[in-house]
Every structure is written in structure tokens, then in C-alpha cells.
Amino acid sequence: MTRRVAWTLAGAIPLAFLAVFFAWPVATLVGRGFFPDGPFTLDGFAQVFSDARTWRVIRTTLAQAAAGTVAAVLLGVPGAWVLYRTRFPGRWLVRAIVTVPFVLPSVVVGVAFKSLVISTGPLGHLGLDRSFAIIVASLVFFNYAVVVRTVGALWASLDPRVEQAASVLGASPGRVFWTITIPALAPAIASAAALVFLFCASAYGVVMVLGGVAYGTIETEIWFLTTQLLDLTGAAALSIVQLVVVGAALIVSSRLQASQARAQRLRTDESVESPWTARRDLGPSILTAAVVVGLLLFPIATLVQRSLTTASGLGLDHYANLATTGGGTLSVPVWEAVGNSLRTASAATVLAIVLGLLVSLVVSRSPRNEVGRRALGLLDAAFMLPLGVSAVTVGFGFLITLNRPPLDLRSSLVLVPIAQAIVALPLVVRVLLPVLRAIDPRLREAAAVLGASPGKVLRDIDLAFLGRGLGLATGFAFATALGEFGATSFLARPDQPTLPVVVFRLIGRPGLENQGMGFAAAVLLAVGCAVVMGLAERMRPQEAMTW
Numbered sequence: 418m419t420r421r422v423a424w425t426l427a428g429a430i431p432l433a434f435l436a437v438f439f440a441w442p443v444a445t446l447v448g449r450g451f452f453p454d455g456p457f458t459l460d461g462f463a464q465v466f467s468d469a470r471t472w473r474v475i476r477t478t479l480a481q482a483a484a485g486t487v488a489a490v491l492l493g494v495p496g497a498w499v500l501y502r503t504r505f506p507g508r509w510l511v512r513a514i515v516t517v518p519f520v521l522p523s524v525v526v527g528v529a530f531k532s533l534v535i536s537t538g539p540l541g542h543l544g545l546d547r548s549f550a551i552i553v554a555s556l557v558f559f560n561y562a563v564v565v566r567t568v569g570a571l572w573a574s575l576d577p578r579v580e581q582a583a584s585v586l587g588a589s590p591g592r593v594f595w596t597i598t599i600p601a602l603a604p605a606i607a608s609a610a611a612l613v614f615l616f617c618a619s620a621y622g623v624v625m626v627l628g629g630v631a632y633g634t635i636e637t638e639i640w641f642l643t644t645q646l647l648d649l650t651g652a653a654a655l656s657i658v659q660l661v662v663v664g665a666a667l668i669v670s671s672r673l674q675a676s677q678a679r680a681q682r683l684r685t686d687e688s689v690e691s692p693w694t695a696r697r698d699l700g701p702s703i704l705t706a707a708v709v710v711g712l713l714l715f716p717i718a719t720l721v722q723r724s725l726t727t728a729s730g731l732g733l734d735h736y737a738n739l740a741t742t743g744g745g746t747l748s749v750p751v752w753e754a755v756g757n758s759l760r761t762a763s764a765a766t767v768l769a770i771v772l773g774l775l776v777s778l779v780v781s782r783s784p785r786n787e788v789g790r791r792a793l794g795l796l797d798a799a800f801m802l803p804l805g806v807s808a809v810t811v812g813f814g815f816l817i818t819l820n821r822p823p824l825d826l827r828s829s830l831v832l833v834p835i836a837q838a839i840v841a842l843p844l845v846v847r848v849l850l851p852v853l854r855a856i857d858p859r860l861r862e863a864a865a866v867l868g869a870s871p872g873k874v875l876r877d878i879d880l881a882f883l884g885r886g887l888g889l890a891t892g893f894a895f896a897t898a899l900g901e902f903g904a905t906s907f908l909a910r911p912d913q914p915t916l917p918v919v920v921f922r923l924i925g926r927p928g929l930e931n932q933g934m935g936f937a938a939a940v941l942l943a944v945g946c947a948v949v950m951g952l953a954e955r956m957r958p959q960e961a962m963t964w
Contacts, residue, residue, distance in 0.1 A: 567609035
């Protein structure tokens, strides 16, 4: 009985947290759209959707997401071949370079691309500032790794004997590729495309920095309606649209990932990697090198160069100015914002890890009855929901829900860490759960037969194995919380800003000093996230996330 109570509490505690700090705010937000003044009405929707601006925003959101998805897939599939089917010196370094952009804070990516296209940037003469093209380029920068790693993981495990048999029977390399390889990769390509569309449709920081009014998306419009016009009903209506778009993408992605998992069970133990050859690999390698150098490294290098450019030449003046408020632009010095970010990210990480551990331990169980298995499946799905809801929606929901007793947290410093933990929690679960599911159940059975108590089995087997994924989970949670901008931009107090909020404020102000400080602060944020994820990657267990 005690054991059953313990497992019930292990599932109930994180579920209660999710209900209070995710389901309740989101449900309240949805209710605000349907019940703005008490009785049910669609007037809020009618008002929002009768405005031509709303339809322009929806079209822009879908167009940017579709263009970013198509470009990421077209560029990512050749990259998956080069990095997962060929061997060459330095491949590990290229894989690391490809991965880092995915974990960079969105506001840093926006500032990096902004540094390229402003009038004094290397691409300033092209007139790309506040253009559709530069937003799409930044979305591809973010999501290139998703395609490369998702497709590459399946490509590296395909049985090569099918392709070899087709070649022996006289099929040309092109015919083998289009009739055998591409159909086999279709689940992974479709799954990656659905994920990329999800991330592009819910992009916030890059659009805020790069898009302006002309290329605003649903998320930026929610921010505008809330903070500038105080139109909470209109913002709630748009948030519901955002939930539908992102939720649909999440459902499609989940189903396609199941198809990909079934395809991966056809893998072979035979290695499919082969040494790099110019005749076969030169074309994809040139394209991959162009993407890595031109799309991934160039913006970051330009950001670093701009952070060192002063009125008198190259120097560290902008970094020295981080100890100031930028001539009154900020309410606190940038270094104080760095401290705020580290504190909130640390608190959010601890919260996400504790809750993620409990969820993963419960969901990884194997009940003997069908009801128990279905219950755990629903619990697993419930904790993936924050991945399909925009951080802007979560932040907005906090504003209209946690502002009165019994939970009036408007002046509390815990509001931001809680929101960041909600955003990071699905990533923690997705890292830890595969590690637990990879444990051979016979180990637990053998320990129990030998007299080990349930607590000892949990400690010596489950928790011992979890240590292999805990470093990666902690890295993902900390990097996500450190760079979180969507919810934090709603919730951070003026006297307690985080580093992403400060970067956005600085880059939005005119003047070389403000811009330079913004670039320097963005470099610090990028380095912090890259270092955290670099350390976490070294502890990545083989069973952890495929991308």
C-alpha cells in the first residue's frame, strides 16, 4: 500500500503543478476569448477576425513557417547524408556547429541576423532589414539541425542491403535514391518538417527583432494587443488561433514520429557509413559547407565583430559598458541582468529536473493491465502539451490568471522561474524517459528476486541509469531557461530584467553605444548557452533524444 501511495504521489505532484501553472492559465485564456464579459459570445472573435490586419498576420505566420520548413528540409537532407552516411576528419566538429544554433536563444539569433542587414552591416546594401527573406533565413538557421539530426538518425540505421541489391540489379544511383532511399526516409523527413513548422509558427524572439510591424506574426500580435492596446479579449482570440495552429503541428509530428520509430525497428547492425569520396559526395558536401559557413557561422561571426566595433576601431568598450545602464536606457546594469538570468534559470532548472524525474519514473513503469498502460500514456502526453503551446500564450495566461488570490504572484520573483520551468519540462522528460525505457526489466526482476526492496531497486537501478541522462537534461533545461524570451518578456519586472529582455531593449534603441552593448550582451548569452549545451552533450547517453 505504501508503495502504491508513493507512486501515486510521484505522479500527482507534477500533474498538480501542470494543472495550476499551465492548464489553468491556458484554459482561462481560452475562456477570455469565449466569455469576455460573463455570458458566452463570439463578439471578440468577430471583432478580431473582421480586421484585415488579423488576416494579414495569420497569412504572414503561415507563409513564414511554410517557407522556413521547405528551405530547412531542402538544405537539411543533403546535410544529413554528409554528416551521417560519410566519414571524414572533423565530422564531430561540423556536427557540433550544426547543433549549437538550435539551442541559442531566439533573441540572440535575431540580433545576429540584424547585425548582418542593418545599414552598416556586411549585407546592408541589399536592403534586407525588416524583410521576409531575412526572417526565413533566421528560421532556417534555428531549425537546420532538426532536419539534419532527425533524418540523419534514421538514415544511419537503414539497412544498406536493399540499396545494394537494387544497384546489383542495374538501378542507377539516382533511381536507387528516389525509389528506395527517399521512401524509406519519408517518415523522418515528414516528422522533421512537422517539427520545423511547429517551431517556425511559434517563433517569437527573431520576429520581434527582425520583423517589425510589416512582418508581425500571431505571437507578436498577441504581445502588441496585450502590452500596447490592452486588448485582452482580442489577444485571447488570437491565442486560441495560435493553439490550433501549433496543436495541429504537434499532433502531426507525434504521429509521424511513431511512424519513424516503426521504421527504425528495421535497422541493421551493419554500419552504413562509408569514407567520403568526391565522385559521390562532392555535391552534397559543397551545399552543406555553404550552409554551415554562410548561414550558420557568418551571422554569429558578424555578431561578435559588431560587438567589438567601436567609434575608434576594434575594442572591448561595449563589454566594459555592460557594467552601466547604457546612459539610462536600462533600469539596471547589464551585469545585474546576467545575475538575474542565472538565478531564474537555476531555479527553473531545479524545478524542471525534479518534476521531470518524477514524471519519467512514473511513465516508464510497465503496468500489466491495459487501463494502467493507457493512463500512463495519457500522463506522458499531458506533459508534452507545453511543447505545443507558445511561451507567449503561457506568459499571457499567467498575467490574467495569477493576479488575484489565492495565487496572486504579480509581485513575486517566482513567476518567471515557474514559466521557464513549464517551457523546459517537456525537454527534460523527453531526455530522461528514453533512458529509463532502455533499462532491461529483467534487471529489476532479478534484484527483486534477490531480496532487494522496491526502494533499493529504484535507487540502485533506475536512478543509477538516470545519471547517464541527467547531465543532458540539466543542460537542456538550463539553456532553455537562460534564453527564454517569450513568456519572460511578459512577466519580468522592470527592476528584475533577464538578459534576453535587456538584449531586446538595447537593440531596439538607436545609437552606437546601445547597439554595441546589445551585441555584446547577445554574445555573452550565446556563449553561455553554447558552453552549457557543449558540456551537456558530452554526457549524452545513447538512448537520449534523437535530435
